Amino acid sequence: MAKAQEITFDSLRPPAPWMDETHSIWRKSVRAFVDKELVPHIEEWEAAGEIPRDIYPKAAEAGLIGMGYPEEYGGAGTDFDRFHGTVTSEELARMAAGGVSSALMIHGIGLPPVMVGGSEDMKREIAPQVLSGKKQxxxxxxxxxxxxxxxxxxxxxxxxxxxxxxxxxxxxxxxxxxxxxxxxxxxxxxxxxxxxxxxxxxxxxxxxxxxxxxxxxxxxxxxxxxxxxxxxxxxxxxxxxxxxxFVSIMANFNGERLGMAAQAAACARVCIEDAAAWAQQRQTFGKRLADHQVIRHKIAAMCQKVWATTAMLDQLTWRVQNGEQPIAELAMLKVQATETMEFCAREAMQILGGAGFIRGHRVERIYREVRVMAIGGGSEEIMRDLASRQLGL
Amino acid sequence: MKVLVPVKRVIDYNVKVRVKSDQSGVDLANVKMSMNPFDEISVEEAVRLKEKGAVEEIVVVSIGPQQAQETLRTALAMGADRGILIKTDDNVEPLAVAKILEKVIGEESPELVILGKQAIDDDSNQTGQMLAALLDWPQGTFASEVILEDGKINVTREIDGGLQTLSLQTPAIVTTDLRLNEPRYASLPNIMKAKKKPIDEKSPGDYGVDTAARLSVVKVTEPPVREAGEKVEDVSELVTKLKAKGAI
The missing domain is CATH 2.40.110.10 (Butyryl-CoA Dehydrogenase, subunit A, domain 2)
Structure with a gap:
């Protein structure tokens, strides 16, 4: 039987009806930057416990850091939509080094309150230095x-x-x-x-x-x-x-949850890509791992959860893009995404076996990043509680 | 000066290409496509010349299916000014591409055409040279440096023996090699601005060019799997083995 498609990071991303060629071109730009400037150094930076300061200006020049901030404050402009933000989160997650992307994009939670509530003088003093990558x-x-x-x-x-x-x-x-x-x-x-x-x-x-x-x-x-x-x-x-x-602190969290959900779902896609490639190559008991039903079903179950999560992500991204603030749904989306990431990290590890337990594998790193995604930005327990209160229980 | 840059939509360089089971070609279904990397270098070079003030307008042209519009849009996001999409679902061979480009050049009258030295899908490395012949223009192929000076185009070429520098009269054809420049990333604001730049839609028929295939593909096969090598201890053993195999 001819193979219908390969299971890859890209094939696991269903097309969103709200994405057009600008999203596709932006995806290629971010990917080229990540593959050239970040991926070759991940091991070294993980060992060092930080990323070098000179990577910030490079990321700024590529338009990553200034995304969403007005040009008059040194930003890369605001003429784009929430789906471009999803693309950025997904492409940064693809390298499976949340430490690198969170270090690079930390201003994403620190700077918005300044832009919303800060004085004009404060914005003019702080924003250009942050958005050019000079300071964090x-x-x-x-x-x-x-x-x-x-x-x-x-x-x-x-x-x-x-x-x-x-x-x-x-x-x-x-x-x-x-x-x-x-x-x-x-x-x-x-x-x-x-x-x-x-x-x-x-x-x-x-x-x-x-x-x-x-x-x-x-x-x-x-x-x-x-x-x-x-x-x-x-x-x-x-x-x-x-x-x-208090209110501005809480408002800041909604955007963060959408980004974290995109990131977690993309990490899950990395797990499937690596596990599926391994399952089709590794021979056990005279056949490929993928020919064992127990393994095949694991991969299908992972795909099922990723597709459901991505559909929810796209639909909520669209609602936020249209000016809604669906707080309960965004909270549940984050839980959906981090549970999917956790499930896929676990199942991919089981498929990879010893190979996945060895340091330096993408899945090994993602496995150690599951908890920070499931706890940071609002734990799953807090998210469910927030949602249930929003639902009027 | 006006510059024309042809760009081609090809299988992305990261994709593992698979041969179709009937050996009639490679599988293009659900495969990621991107701008030919050598064409990115051409666009980048044109944009740099424009940034230096040596060029006023950059026109990009692509011959291909509707989706080739994204390839043109990418070039516009990098800094080109307008695009021409010549729509066809046929596989257009280098000679037909060169003939269409000849007609486009007739209408646009650029003083410089910068092409990638080849496209990474069929690696023909023919279009630039054929175009120069059809137009009877000077050509500088495999450029590693392009300098505009006193109305001349000085092209440094990578050749087997080293580097060769040509001085071309305009109008001229230049084809780009890998080391000419490092193309920029299209930034998000520029991608959004590129949405407003015009793209004209044409067909090969508009230029009176017949794109029917003149070549027929007999068979496409996977490259043979490389056999394991042999390790030798030292040079004398290597020489002995090579002699035994009649290689030296």
Whole structure:
């Protein structure tokens, strides 16, 4: 029987009716950049625990970092749609090194609050440096005492002269060791969500100390605990209004979830591509692995979940593109995508056997990145709870 | 100066090409297609000449199916100004391509045509040379450097013995080799701007060119599987073995 198609990363991506030739050309551009500038260095950067600073300007020049930011602030413009964003997430995920892409794109969560709530002076000062790749900006929400329960955060900012003095700590901060700035959630008022503000803190300021945290995966992106010991923050560094930070923190998460879902689904496609190639090549008991029904069915089950996830991703991308904010659905999409990634990482490992357990294999790395995807940006448990509350239960 | 750059849609260089089971050709169904890499180099060179101020307009032309529009759009995103899509679902051989291009050049009157030295699908390496012959224009093939100076085009060519530099009178044909430049990535803003650049649609019939095949493919086969080599300890053993096989 003639083979209908090969099982590859590309063949596993059903065409979205909302993607046109601009998406296809952009996909080729990002892929060419990733294959040439990033893929050859993954092992080296994973071992080093960070990516070299000179890769940021290169990514900026290729239009990756400035995507979505106005040209007047040094961005690459805003004339594109959410599906171009999906393409970017998928193509970065294809190298199966979440550490490299999260280090490279960390400004994606740190900079938007500045662009939305920051003063004109702040935007003009910060954005061009970040978007040209000269400096980096991270986001600081989670604390040693709590993460998803943002309303209870403890790091406090007290009035001092015309500015603020900040005390407390943030943890699990991606890019925390190497970023110049931290978009930081602090308590300026009373208890609960009503007393939270966002501030831009210079991580090279006096009173800031940072400790690197070794991790299970994502080695190429540095992660830190950051301590603030009487750190003075000038008044112009306030982002948005005092005590009104909670809503903008929460709004920031919706876009992040869409991107993480695209990334997780693409990681699952990598797992299938590698497992299917191996299954068609490896001989056991006198036939190919793929000729054993138990293995064939594993691959079919993986494809089934990826196609369902991608259909949901495309449909929700379209709704967001049309101005909706389907919070429950976006939360469920993230769960759908990370469960699919987890399933495919597991099944691909079972198919690859010993070969997949060896360091340096794409699936081996993805296997170690499952948990950060399923927990970061809102854990599966928090996502389900958010969705059930949105559904009015 | 006006530059014409022909671009071809071919199987992506990363794709593992598979021969059809009836050996009539290679399998093109569901296969990823991209711009011929040598044509990307041609577009890049034209764009660089434009950025230096030596060129005013870059016209890109492609002969192929409707999907070749994406190939033209990619060239427009890299910096070309407008496109011409000559639509056909036939397999057009190098001579017919050259004849169509001759007619396009008659209408467009470019002073320079930059082509890839060959397309990676059939590796013919003929179109540029045939076009130069049809037009009776000077040609500089396998260019590793192109410099516009005092109305002349100085082309450095990669030849077996080293490098050769030609000075061509315009109008002229240049074909590009791998080391001429490193093509840029089409950025997203430029991809979106390229949507607004015009692409004219034509057919081979509009140029009065018959694209019927003159060559017939007898059989396409996979290359033979390479046999394992033999390891030798030193040079004298190598020489002995080569002599025994009658190779030296």
């Amino acid at each position: 900006i991270s986001l600081g929400i989670t604390e040693p005492g709590g993460g998803s329960d943002v309303a209870q955060l403890k790091t406090n900012a007290k009035r001092s002269g015309n500015g603020w003095v900040v005390n407390g700590s943030k943890t699990y901060i991606t890019g925390g060791c190497t970023s110049k700035w931290l978009t930081t959630a602090v308590r300026t008022g009373g208890e609960g969500m009503g007393g939270i503000s966002l501030m831009l803190i210079d991580l090279e300021a006096e009173g800031v100390s940072r400790t690197a945290l070794p991790k299970m995966g994502w080695w190429a992106s540095d992660t830190a605990t950051i301590h603030f010991d009487d750190v003075f923050v000038p008044p112009e560094n306030l982002i948005g209004e005092v005590d009104r930070g």
